[in-house]
Amino acid sequence: MLEILPETHDDMLAVRVSGELTNEDVDLYRDLIRGRMKQYGAARLYYEMVNLTWVKPGAALENALFDLVHGRAYDRVAMVGEKVWQKWAANLISPVKKKGVRYFELAEREQAMRWVQTGQE
Template sequence: MIEVLPETQGDMLAVRVSGELTNEDFDLYRELIRDRMRKYGAARLYYEMIHLDLNRVKPGAALENAFFDLVHGREYGRVAMVGEKVWQEWAAKLISPVKKKGVRYFDLHEREQAMQWVQEGKV
């Protein structure tokens, strides 16, 4: 499931993902981020993961999303990934090289710092 957070504004997309991620969830994410890239030339992203289970992520949708990130990686501004599991931190490190400004990982208890970093570049 993907939830758009109220901090979403301008070129920044803030989302929380949890549980099962479907093709529709990934489609919504790509549409929202693509709209910001078109309108502003780049997009900042706050991506929070809670109770996310890899076994409940649709493989085809995840691969399509990875391809989207490869193609559009240079159109991302700051990206903060916030999570609660070691594999999430590894995922952030894995995708960081394809993003223009990289990806910074924060633990779930650091969510306020992550949001501030994406919004203002501080922390």
């Protein structure tokens, strides 16, 4: 499930994913981030993962391809999670993002949000 967080505004998209991430969730995410990239030239992203149990393989592949094509249009990206594989995923996609990806633990979510918003911890 994809939840749009209230901190979403202007060039910043803040989302929380949980449970099962579907193709429709990934389509919505891509539409929202693409719109910000188009309007502002770049987009900041806060991406929080809580109790994420499954990502549909097709959705994961489509998202990876989107990141490869549009990676340079991302500004600051914070991935917030609770599992080792989520940290690995952040490290894996970091090189294709303009400013890389910073990974934060769930306990650091306020620090992550502040960093995405202001560039400071």
